[in-house]
Amino acid sequence: MQMDSSASPKSPSSPKTVGGYSFDVEAQESSDAGGGSPSVSSGAVCQRCGGQQQTVVFRQVTYEVRAGRGRARRWQPLLHDVSGYVAPQELTALMGPSGSGKSTLLDLLAGRKTAGRLAEGSSIRFNGRRPTSAMLRREVGYVEQTESLLPLFTPSEMLLYTSELKHPHTMPRKDKLQVVEALVDKLRLRDCADTTIGSSLARGISGGEAKRVSVGLTMITCPAVLLCDEPTSGLDSWNQHAVVEALRDLARGGIAVASSIHAPSPDTFALFDRVLILQRGRAVYFGDNGEACSRYFAEQFPALRPMRPWEGIADYVIDVTSSKQLGERAASEFADAYAASELCRSNEAEMEALLAAAPQRDGNGHKHSRARSLLQLGGPPGTITPWWYGLWVLFRFRSVRGYSRPSWLLPRALSPLIPVFLLATVYWGLGNNIDVAHVTSIAGVLFMWTTSAAYGSMGLMLYKLCEEFAVSLTVSVPYAIAVFYIVKLQGSLALFWLVDVVTTAVATVLALLVGALAPNQAVAGMALPMYTTSLLYFSGFLITWGNIPPYWIWYSVIAYLRYAWGALMVNQFEGDRNIPAYGGVPVLQYYDLEHVNKWAWLGWEALFFAAFVAAAWAALSLVRHQRR
Ligand SMILES: Nc1ncnc2c1ncn2[C@@H]1O[C@H](COP(=O)(O)OP(=O)(O)OP(=O)(O)O)[C@@H](O)[C@H]1O
Known part of the structure; x- marks a missing residue:
């Protein structure tokens, strides 16, 4: 295996610089011309963004998780003594049968x-340094098996949207656009750049193109290391090739790329420079791809069946090392043989050299120039844009997209018609009929008005809450006017409308809070309706204040619907309209609302909104449900 720790990366003759990013076409072309195994360079500068390249060296990685129950519970290794490296300018394949530990290693x-835990003696180093979480956020891009693209967007829009969110808001828009344009070219997405991404229900770009868009989203911030978990799964061989070709091109630009892959075609496999083969959590081969790989197996295991003429190296190696082919062989035979091999020793020596050559200073004598250059962009990607700018981008891209599609807008705009229709037809003109017999009906109208707002946001996906609220706000005006005048309600129309707006806002943020706290969708789907239904009992209408048991009074005090409905009741029945009802007790006294200031109660409800916003903010920042 070739290793030249002093060599510089393939130097571009004239890299094209775009908003701080440069894309090196020549390096790619020279490597396409068959320059042999790429050299490993340490301390070199990434040709794309001018940041420092990273070499990831992992040695004797043993990773264990707790398995079993009760007394049988023990630590079970998923990876055992796995060593290797991912070097800049190289594309490394992670291969092995299903369950061999590829995703675990990438994670x-x-x-x-x-x-789980890393056993003592395991080490993972980025340019010789133990990585911190901030450094990993900055330096590592991860492409998941399943992509999460927005179906209404085109690849260009998706990339620009991500560029807007992940670059500092002060970066000029034309530079962000240029970054996107360069990625579109680099990932060979030009032909589909303006085609809708689509979904399983509405056909859009191809699966391979979608994968390349996902890679592009990860590359927006120019990570030094790109890790991909089976980016070709579910793709035909043509699309597989296109995706791996794109990864290889990115690697040639200076990025260290590792990707797990299943059964690549010979042509596609040939694009990889280096291969790590895992079997049952142990390495059975780490070395150059191609001839060197097949030669290793032929020399180490002369008794193995020969490669068939139609077989690619990848298929052959996985076939002969996978457990079903082992027959009477011990499952660990390949791993033991590799651990004792000359190849393993030479890899160890290479890793030692890589760690020794790890750059502490860049060419200008500055420590960790990449880290610094990214910090100049405003900090790690997660916090690079202020929240208000993120919200603005969200509205600019996603809301405008949704609002212009009748299939998105109409159901949202028309769904409040149902409660409005019910209220209007059941209680037509009742509101100005100040009659004892109608007091409960009118209190019921007002109760229905608040509860329909409270339930309105229940089924919403979290990331859509903001744009949904904007629609609710707009459509609530005509609906509030319609209900107010058709039912002939009394008091202030402004308050009637504002209660609806604030209740919708509180319910929306509440959905966000429950979504952030709940460990999964099922729990969220249960908790939210249960909580809102419980509020119905304690908002003063179904159980009047005097009948609430003392030990539940506190719950009534913090039931935000109580303030919404109370304000509407006072709006309706204050002054002359506070007629004696229910055994001669005036309406507002009966409901314990006689001293209530309706605007103050609206204010209290608004305070609930602020409190829920703060809680949702904290929950989104602090609560992590992902378990890997
Ligand atoms: N948290 C965990 N607890 C217990 N077992 C786990 C855990 N995570 C992974 N495993 C097991 O570890 C093994 C390796 O899993 P991993 O996902 O890394 O395999 P893989 O090689 O990526 O497989 P595939 O190719 O099917 O995606 C599997 O047997 C898996 O069931």
């Missing part, structure tokens, strides 16, 4: 593991 390198 460990990316710092995404939340469960």
